[in-house]
Amino acid sequence: MTIPLLQESGILYGPILISSLLFLMGPLPQKALAGLCFSFLTVLSMTILINPFMAWAWDMKRNSLFGLHPAAWIGWAILWGIAAPLTLTRLAQNLLSVPLSFGTTILIFASLDFIFMPLFPQVIQLDSRWIIGDLITLLLIFIPALLLFHTTVARTHLSYRALVIAGTFTSLLFALPLILISSAQDYSQIAQMIEHLNPAQRTGIWIATITGALPGCAAASEFYRQGKGTPVPFDPPTHLVTSGVYRYLRNPMQLSITSLLIIQAIALQRQEPLILALIGFCYSIGLAKWSEHEDLKKRFGNTWANYQKKSRSWIPYWNPPLPAPQAVIFVDQTCQNCSALGEWTSNSFPNIKIKPANQYEYGKLLRLCYRDLNTKEEWYGTSALARCFMHKHLGWAFIAWFMLLPGFSWLLNQCFDVSGLRNDNKQKEPLIK
Numbered sequence: 001m002t003i004p005l006l007q008e009s010g011i012l013y014g015p016i017l018i019s020s021l022l023f024l025m026g027p028l029p030q031k032a033l034a035g036l037c038f039s040f041l042t043v044l045s046m047t048i049l050i051n052p053f054m055a056w057a058w059d060m061k062r063n064s065l066f067g068l069h070p071a072a073w074i075g076w077a078i079l080w081g082i083a084a085p086l087t088l089t090r091l092a093q094n095l096l097s098v099p100l101s102f103g104t105t106i107l108i109f110a111s112l113d114f115i116f117m118p119l120f121p122q123v124i125q126l127d128s129r130w131i132i133g134d135l136i137t138l139l140l141i142f143i144p145a146l147l148l149f150h151t152t153v154a155r156t157h158l159s160y161r162a163l164v165i166a167g168t169f170t171s172l173l174f175a176l177p178l179i180l181i182s183s184a185q186d187y188s189q190i191a192q193m194i195e196h197l198n199p200a201q202r203t204g205i206w207i208a209t210i211t212g213a214l215p216g217c218a219a220a221s222e223f224y225r226q227g228k229g230t231p232v233p234f235d236p237p238t239h240l241v242t243s244g245v246y247r248y249l250r251n252p253m254q255l256s257i258t259s260l261l262i263i264q265a266i267a268l269q270r271q272e273p274l275i276l277a278l279i280g281f282c283y284s285i286g287l288a289k290w291s292e293h294e295d296l297k298k299r300f301g302n303t304w305a306n307y308q309k310k311s312r313s314w315i316p317y318w319n320p321p322l323p324a325p326q327a328v329i330f331v332d333q334t335c336q337n338c339s340a341l342g343e344w345t346s347n348s349f350p351n352i353k354i355k356p357a358n359q360y361e362y363g364k365l366l367r368l369c370y371r372d373l374n375t376k377e378e379w380y381g382t383s384a385l386a387r388c389f390m391h392k393h394l395g396w397a398f399i400a401w402f403m404l405l406p407g408f409s410w411l412l413n414q415c416f417d418v419s420g421l422r423n424d425n426k427q428k429e430p431l432i433k
Helices: 003-023 034-052 071-094 098-118 130-154 158-181 186-193 200-226 251-268 272-300 302-309 334-346 382-389 394-403 406-420
Strands: 327-333 353-358 369-372 376-382
Touching: 003 071, 003 098, 003 130, 034 130, 034 158, 071 098, 071 130, 071 186, 071 353, 098 130, 130 158, 158 200, 158 251, 251 272, 272 302, 272 369, 302 353, 327 376, 327 382, 334 353, 334 382, 382 394, 382 406, 394 406
Parallel strands: 327 353
Antiparallel strands: 327 369, 369 376
């Protein structure tokens, strides 16, 4: 066996051996397998995206896939996505506190990285600054993946779980077609594929991408806020979600994924994303549909059956048959602009009542507040206005989903504040319960 092959075997089978021994040490807590799946996929997908920006730290040109040696890529994912979480579990089971177990796990596996990476020169060639690069990947990928495992097992920090899982599957969505298209050393070949597009075409692709992604983003947010869960089967919502985007169709995430893959195929003029879209569509209407139907029927019974009768899987309703939820908006009626906005909202969108802001029970409001009377969830500022928009037809709903995009929602709030739609009282806005 040649030295390069020995090194490739070591960097791949070493983490597999460590993980196997940790598995055999005893039973795992509930949700541990779900956590391991999440952490492994997080490391696997995010490493692909970050590695092209780490060329100053290391080089994996031999047999590389987008600058990553396959053995190093999978070995890293197993080491940090499976072995590290299992080590955290075993340390916590042996009466160490969770913070101490977490810190010890990071110290152990960071040390393994620092010790063993220089021992595989045939797989990874290190620059003098490689330790800085390793610390960056530790902070951006490995520690977040370990936290994802812990919070999944402990069923805590739902917002963090939802955010990281959404980022992971978004990374996979964009990374998988690129892997199928080419085994390029970096992303330069992909950049060349879209050079044929003129500025108008590129703008159109961006608009189509954002539009295609909106239903999926809205669905993930609805799962988190209303369903108290995440979009993946291992960590599902505890309540059947029929509000928001789910009033318009049942499968907004599958629709977004398929749309984005088709847009990739058009932008790159390649058939691989189109094939993936077709495979995903067939899976969704076949095995996934049957499995989802049985699971939801078992968990939610007649509630699911009634929702299924009144909704469509892939083609959204313009005017959904499901009624909008009963809601109330709290408006500062001493503010002329706020009062006018509240009146317009109540008159334009069904099932919304107005209450004076001074009747709000949890402190003094800074902005407009929307409360869903069924779930008691609340939204503030432009997010509250966006929830009102979702009480009407699909056109208003698309505007609402765009308003709720991370970052853009904050920017809109600043614009509304400048327009005089903010209470000048400096008390903090109440936390979302």
